[in-house]
Amino acid sequence: MSRVSLSFDDPFERFLRPPPGETPEEKAARLEQEEEAKRINAEIEEALKAERAASKRRRAQEVSILLLGESGKTTTLKQLLLNFSDTVFAEERASWRAVVFLNVITSFKTILQALAKELESTSDSPRSPADDFVIQLDGGTTARFAEMKMRLSPVLHIESALVRKLNGGTDWPNTKNGNASLQQPTEVSVRGQGWKKAFQSHRHQSAKANAGDGIDWDDREDPGVILNACRNEMMALWNNQRVRDVLKRQKILLEDSGFFLDQLDRITGRRYVPTDDDILRTRLKTVGASEHTFTMTSGPEKGMTWKIYDVGGSRTQRPSWAPFFDDVDAILCLAPISAFDQVLTEDKRINRLEDSINLWIELCSNKILAKVPLILFLNKCDLLKTKLDSGVSVKKYVPSYGDRKNDFPTASQYFQSKFEYIKKQHSPSDREVYIHLTSMTVRFRSSPFTSLSLWRKGEMALILLHICLLLVLDLHCRIWAMLCNPQSRQSMVSILSSGQYLAEHRRPGRSADLPFL
Structure with a gap:
């Protein structure tokens, strides 16, 4: 029986040992090369360290938002650009x-x-x-x-x-x-x-x-x-x-x-x-992923950078993006509730409102994104009102709507209650979730937040988006008064989170006993 010889020598030693028969001149040259290699490595390490520090400083001045939805993302992006960067369309x-x-x-x-x-x-x-x-x-x-x-x-x-x-x-x-x-x-x-x-x-x-x-x-x-x-x-x-x-x-x-x-x-x-x-x-459908970066051009926040990510609206693209956006400041999802009587272009068997509901369920239940705040815009309310005023019946396309009034206040409350119920059923209880009725084709009239002091990055993203929304709903004066008073800011966040402000000031007569899904 043969004996197996085991060697415990350093596996790198034979690569690092001097070559046999090395002369003093060759040794000096080799050591000089090694010192030069160490110097270059130290410079690279220092550059990487500086780059990480600079990236960290930039992140402190950045707000990152992920835009999702089958329709309305481009218009929402245009609203943000028009209000936060007043020269963005100068050459477009x-x-x-x-x-x-x-x-x-x-x-x-x-x-x-x-x-x-x-x-x-x-x-x-x-x-x-x-x-x-x-x-x-x-x-x-x-x-x-x-x-x-x-x-x-x-x-x-x-x-x-x-x-x-x-x-x-x-x-x-x-x-x-x-x-x-x-x-x-x-x-x-x-x-x-x-x-x-x-x-x-x-x-x-x-x-x-x-x-x-x-x-x-x-x-x-x-x-x-x-x-x-x-x-x-x-x-x-x-x-x-x-x-x-x-x-x-x-x-x-x-x-x-x-x-x-x-x-x-x-x-x-x-x-x-x-x-x-x-x-x-304007209406122009965009496909594929894109990143939009713009910088605030006025106020104390001048120089603050916003990054808006649009990963495309196709249903087949959804499973692939979640792992790449678990560190964004917020996810802004748009659901066009006016599309209750329409079907998807890529799949005529799927109702567009049903598709928005499925996307909302996916977002609320996604464990990778469990810590990312969600903002849902029930969008195109102006078109919903136009359809209902023209006699289009919600019950015909949404049987669970029942015999409720076929008018905008009733229909919008009904749709909102469904999305709120999904949030309660599928989203972690400690996650920040905000749901609002919107119409992104209404031009924001002013931007009072340009004189605010810079808040913590995450709060800034959520608060600015809510201010924009409330401006659309003509609540400018009340919000501005609250923002001018530092003691009111925390209460403002709580009110926005609960939805109490919109319910009390813009939507009287809200029914509390709407049946859920």
């Missing part, structure tokens, strides 16, 4: 101008498609409605539907050019053939913030671009030229009562695009530049 108005135009074109495609459907459904009558459908134009002239469609064809044709530019020169699938037919209007998606670069690079390349708004008014390919040339036909079509009746009969709500249609005289002007309110009301 040319980009947003194109989005406004695209929203207008999409609305007119919807209108023309609705009219074509209406005429087709009654084409068997002895006298074709197409002969009777007459639009009154300026100057006493008239145009039938077919003629009106032909007159507006240049407007429909520029859609593909706008979409290509928004997508960095890539054709959108529904417009790649350049056809201006009345195909089903599709919401255009762009990736992150890259879509703005095409317009900004054009601004720098064009010597004629206005220094203030970045728009080259002499550009022959400017879509505003075509819209301006077709403005009379567009306004006549939109203002026609028969058109409005058709849209109402087919239950077509143009949502925020309706705001632009009511402003056609201004928007189709030859030198139109979008206002802040216009930018807030």
Whole structure:
């Protein structure tokens, strides 16, 4: 039987021992190299230490927010940018101008498609409605539907050019053939913030671009030229009562695009530049993850950095992001409660409100995010009120709504109670959770918090977001009075946390016995 020899020598020793036959000169050179390596290593360690310290100081001046939700994130981000960094849109108005135009074109495609459907459904009558459908134009002239469609064809044709530019020169699938037919209007998606670069690079390349708004008014390919040339036909079509009746009969709500249609005289002007309110009301779907960083530009908090993370609204992306955001200051989730009668674009079997509820359950029950404060905006309340006022029944799409009144106060309270119940059932009892009714297309009128002293980072994120919300609800004076009094700040946090303030001052008659899920 052979004996196994075990060696307990240092495994690194043979690599560190001097080479055999080393001369004094070679030894001196080797030691010199070792000292140089030690010096370089010490410099690297010192640089890493300094970088960690600098990062820690930056974190003390940062607020990080994770934005979640199927809809409304971009508008919420625009609200934050407009109020906290007053110069953020200075070089982006040319980009947003194109989005406004695209929203207008999409609305007119919807209108023309609705009219074509209406005429087709009654084409068997002895006298074709197409002969009777007459639009009154300026100057006493008239145009039938077919003629009106032909007159507006240049407007429909520029859609593909706008979409290509928004997508960095890539054709959108529904417009790649350049056809201006009345195909089903599709919401255009762009990736992150890259879509703005095409317009900004054009601004720098064009010597004629206005220094203030970045728009080259002499550009022959400017879509505003075509819209301006077709403005009379567009306004006549939109203002026609028969058109409005058709849209109402087919239950077509143009949502925020309706705001632009009511402003056609201004928007189709030859030198139109979008206002802040216009930018807030634009609709542009973003996909993929993106990070938005901006710095406060005024007040004692000047220089404070906000980081907003948007991980995309797709249902398939949700399981992957949670481990990367367990250290954010707050998660802001948006649930569009006006979408109770709509389905998801990517899955027609899923109701949009149901999808928001599922996301809220996932957030509240996620153990990785158990210590992260949650802020839920039950968003698009203005659209919810418009739908209910137009006669859309909640009970038809949400059977558990029962025989309650089909009005905004009752419906909004009902939806809020459901989300509050989910919070109680699935979220840790010690977690900070805030739920509010909002409409992010309402422009914040002022920012009183710019004169506040810098609070602890986490409190700052939550309090500023709540102040913004309460400003939307016209509670500016009461909040400002509380903020000016240091002794009231802690009570303010407690009131906001319990929801007592909103219940007492903005929502009288709240029912306490709403049935839960």
